[in-house]
Amino acid sequence: xxxxxxxxxxxxxxxxxxxxxxxxxxxxxxxxxxxxxxxxxxxxxxxxxxxxxxxxxxxxxxxxxxxxxxxxxxxxxxxxxxxxxxxxxxxxxxxxxxxxxxxxxxxxxxxxxxxxxxxxxxxxxxxxxxxxxxxxxxxxxxxxxxxxxxxxxxxxxxxxxxxxxxxxxxxxxxxxxxxxxxxxxxxxxxxxxxxxxxxxxxxxxxxxxxxxxxxxxxxxxxxxxxxxxxxxxxxxxxxxxxxxxxxxxxxxxxxxxxxxxxxxx
Amino acid sequence: xxxxxxxxxxxxxxxxxxxxxxxxxxxxxxxxxxxxxxxxxxxxxxxxxxxxxxxxxxxxxxxxxxxxxxxxxxxxxxxxxxxxxxxxxxxxxxxxxxxxxxxxxxxxxxxxxxxxxxxxxxxxxxxxxxxxxxxxxxxxxxxxxxxxxxxxxxxxxxxxxxxxxxxxxxxxxxxxxxxxxxxxxxxxxxxxxxxxxxxxxxxxxxxxxxxxxxxxxxxxxxxxxxxxxxxxxxxxxxxxxxxxxxxxxxxxxxxxxxxxxxxxx
Amino acid sequence: xxxxxxxxxxxxxxxxxxxxxxxxxxxxxxxxxxxxxxxxxxxxxxxxxxxxxxxxxxxxxxxxxxxxxxxxxxxxxxxxxxxxxxxxxxxxxxxxxxxxxxxxxxxxxxxxxxxxxxxxxxxxxxxxxxxxxxxxxxxxxxxxxxxxxxxxxxxxxxxxxxxxxxxxxxxxxxxxxxxxxxxxxxxxxxxxxxxxxxxxxxxxxxxxxxxxxxxxxxxxxxxxxxxxxxxxxxxxxxxxxxxxxxxxxxxxxxxxxxxxxxxxx
Numbered sequence: 001x002x003x004x005x006x007x008x009x010x011x012x013x014x015x016x017x018x019x020x021x022x023x024x025x026x027x028x029x030x031x032x033x034x035x036x037x038x039x040x041x042x043x044x045x046x047x048x049x050x051x052x053x054x055x056x057x058x059x060x061x062x063x064x065x066x067x068x069x070x071x072x073x074x075x076x077x078x079x080x081x082x083x084x085x086x087x088x089x090x091x092x093x094x095x096x097x098x099x100x101x102x103x104x105x106x107x108x109x110x111x112x113x114x115x116x117x118x119x120x121x122x123x124x125x126x127x128x129x130x131x132x133x134x135x136x137x138x139x140x141x142x143x144x145x146x147x148x149x150x151x152x153x154x155x156x157x158x159x160x161x162x163x164x165x166x167x168x169x170x171x172x173x174x175x176x177x178x179x180x181x182x183x184x185x186x187x188x189x190x191x192x193x194x195x196x197x198x199x200x201x202x203x204x205x206x207x208x209x210x211x212x213x214x215x216x217x218x219x220x221x222x223x224x225x226x227x228x229x230x231x232x233x234x235x236x237x238x239x240x241x242x243x244x245x246x247x248x249x250x251x252x253x254x255x256x257x258x259x260x261x262x263x264x265x
Numbered sequence: 266x267x268x269x270x271x272x273x274x275x276x277x278x279x280x281x282x283x284x285x286x287x288x289x290x291x292x293x294x295x296x297x298x299x300x301x302x303x304x305x306x307x308x309x310x311x312x313x314x315x316x317x318x319x320x321x322x323x324x325x326x327x328x329x330x331x332x333x334x335x336x337x338x339x340x341x342x343x344x345x346x347x348x349x350x351x352x353x354x355x356x357x358x359x360x361x362x363x364x365x366x367x368x369x370x371x372x373x374x375x376x377x378x379x380x381x382x383x384x385x386x387x388x389x390x391x392x393x394x395x396x397x398x399x400x401x402x403x404x405x406x407x408x409x410x411x412x413x414x415x416x417x418x419x420x421x422x423x424x425x426x427x428x429x430x431x432x433x434x435x436x437x438x439x440x441x442x443x444x445x446x447x448x449x450x451x452x453x454x455x456x457x458x459x460x461x462x463x464x465x466x467x468x469x470x471x472x473x474x475x476x477x478x479x480x481x482x483x484x485x486x487x488x489x490x491x492x493x494x495x496x497x498x499x500x501x502x503x504x505x506x507x508x509x510x511x512x513x514x515x516x517x518x519x520x521x522x523x524x525x526x527x528x529x530x
Numbered sequence: 531x532x533x534x535x536x537x538x539x540x541x542x543x544x545x546x547x548x549x550x551x552x553x554x555x556x557x558x559x560x561x562x563x564x565x566x567x568x569x570x571x572x573x574x575x576x577x578x579x580x581x582x583x584x585x586x587x588x589x590x591x592x593x594x595x596x597x598x599x600x601x602x603x604x605x606x607x608x609x610x611x612x613x614x615x616x617x618x619x620x621x622x623x624x625x626x627x628x629x630x631x632x633x634x635x636x637x638x639x640x641x642x643x644x645x646x647x648x649x650x651x652x653x654x655x656x657x658x659x660x661x662x663x664x665x666x667x668x669x670x671x672x673x674x675x676x677x678x679x680x681x682x683x684x685x686x687x688x689x690x691x692x693x694x695x696x697x698x699x700x701x702x703x704x705x706x707x708x709x710x711x712x713x714x715x716x717x718x719x720x721x722x723x724x725x726x727x728x729x730x731x732x733x734x735x736x737x738x739x740x741x742x743x744x745x746x747x748x749x750x751x752x753x754x755x756x757x758x759x760x761x762x763x764x765x766x767x768x769x770x771x772x773x774x775x776x777x778x779x780x781x782x783x784x785x786x787x788x789x790x791x792x793x794x795x
């Protein structure tokens with residue numbers, strides 16, 4: 001598994017400025033739109049079942065996030081992912097709290113069958129989708145990311161999607177190869193929506209034409225490196241969130257490539 | 266009425282890291298999630314009628330906020346509060362703009378009958394629920410909090426809930442005893458969702474096992490003291506909001522106990 | 531066309547503190563509420579079809595934003611704008627991505643027929659509503675604002691609304707006269723919801739009693755000048771957003787009048 005050329009990936013993203021369609025949750029919609037703008041993509045949040053099928057054909061990538069799932073939103077997600085499949089628009093799923101309720105898990109599995117290019121979750125979410133017990137109760141994981149490496153491999157094989165499991169160390173696998181990304185900062189766990197931001201950034205790299213493995217590694221490395229740069233500028237989670245957007249915007253390719261800690265597992 | 270040991274309350278909250286389930290409004294969902302993370306709780310925003318009953322049983326406390334009420338959200342709130350009642354999960358209601366429309370007031374009264382542990386509102390909202398005329402038009406109160414002290418006592422007696430009425434001075438009552446919390450800063454009125462943040466923080470203290478009076482006093486003191494610390498760091502409402510999250514995160518128990526101005530009324 | 535007295539307009543807004551009712555999108559609800567509070571208005575986000583007609587009669591102005599349109603939201607918008615028309619409450623429409631889908635364009639045209647006082651969009655959105663081809667795909671415009679000046683004039687004549695088309699230079703027209711506002715900063719394009727914020731600020735000036743032309747010019751000048759002041763204080767889009775709210779709050783009338791670059795076209 002060759003590692004992606006992160007500097008090239010970032011410059012491709014910024015040149016393409018891909019239109020990224022998000023059907024996401026109310027908590028993070030603003031934050032992920034701002035992260036996408038900061039890194040150089042063009043976000044759109046279009047939600048209605050009446051138009052998502054038409055809209056997704058205009059876009060470079062689709063991000064599906066189950067955070068504040070409702071029945072009408074589930075229906076819109078099914079329409080949008082079907083249209084994305086037909087139109088060849090790559091998409092990523094974020095199965096927020098997939099193990100917490102039947103409604104959430106059923107929806108996640110239904111979407112999984114539609115062929116996302118990438119699935120990104122925390123350890124509990126990935127374990128729940130892989131059929132392993134021990135899912136977390138809420139949006140925070142009950143497990144370290146290491147504990148979900150085999151579940152991630154298994155889920156990737158079952159689904160055909162690249163699976164990214166994030167935590168103190170992030171892991172990305174296509175079911176065979178696995179790469180670890182050892183960037184990031186604990187302050188990421190004290191701001192809401194940083195996992196969702198990781199998902200959106202991977203979506204932006206998919207929209208710039210990277211394949212699933214490369215997009216996942218690039219998205220997670222970008223967030224991790226920007227977080228490392230932001231943390232020393234911050235006095236707490238409020239100023240960290242501000243600095244994180246500033247660093248996503250200011251991040252240079254050489255810096256990214258130099259600071260990323262990616263290794264095979 | 267003994268005053269709560271605020272330092273102990275804060276350390277209990279941070280050790281418990283309670284999972285706090287929010288069915289709240291679109292305007293403040295991000296801000297209240299971040300405030301809950303900053304103080305040390307674990308927020309979740311789960312909204313669908315199909316799953317809130319299942320989900321609330323996993324949580325330590327439930328926060329119900331009527332800010333951007335819709336009919337499907339009202340239905341989900343009724344399911345969630347019924348399940349919370351059965352499972353013994355304490356919950357708090359924030360009756361945003363309860364006096365402004367019949368839909369809002371009817372929903373608030375319907376929820377009130379289900380036994381919230383605490384109700385927190387501004388003077389106009391509490392007066393509206395207590396059946397007194399003179400409610401505000403929007404989300405900002407038309408009255409000072411002092412004017413709603415008797416309405417708060419009356420509402421507490423009628424409902425069995427602890428009632429918190431917030432403003433320049435906050436008041437908390439169980440229908441008999443009343444405590445005043447004289448912390449805070451005028452800049453809190455220039456940032457959206459600070460009242461909702463107060464409600465969420467009280468919810469976190471309920472989730473940490475405090476009773477209604479203690480949780481309400483602790484939540485309001487935490488927000489008031491953090492606001493006093495944030496204000497000198499800010500140049501306006503944008504930087505105030507950032508500093509407020511930083512201070513919620515950095516707030517120490519001894520500081521909180523030393524700066525809180527709590528007195529019987 | 532006389533230019534508005536911006537200093538007077540700002541002091542009228544701050545004295546009136548108008549209650550501005552927003553039916554807006556999930557991405558920007560928090561940001562626009564904070565911008566309205568920062569400039570001195572009182573925002574409310576009330577969404578349900580069951581109550582918007584009752585609520586809008588209590589307010590000074592209504593802001594309709596199609597960003598995350600859904601069918602229930604469209605229905606609420608139709609009820610609210612009908613009630614606003616009956617009660618004489620001025621309202622503004624922001625036709626986000628109006629050219630992207632049939633659902634969005636149909637809704638925008640249906641609302642346009644109800645008589646908004648002002649319509650504000652980017653070049654692609656205004657061209658789409660005026661029946662010209664070449665609309666943008668997403669929320670970002672595919673055209674410079676200059677290219678939409680004739681479309682804006684035409685749309686104003688067709689609809690009777692004042693039309694504001696925003697971009698590097700903003701243009702405001704009643705179908706005959708046209709004013710250009712040459713304030714602003716490129717960083718506005720790297721933060722989500724700045725167009726929606728412009729719309730909300732214009733709504734606040736409508737709520738303070740200004741006519742459509744004056745309100746549109748005042749709202750756009752306020753945002754542009756505040757952005758110019760915020761940019762040198764910022765290290766990127768995160769800190770720019772914070773500084774922008776601080777500057778909206780701190781902006782003085784004389785400063786605004788002195789820095790605004792308004793000219794007839």
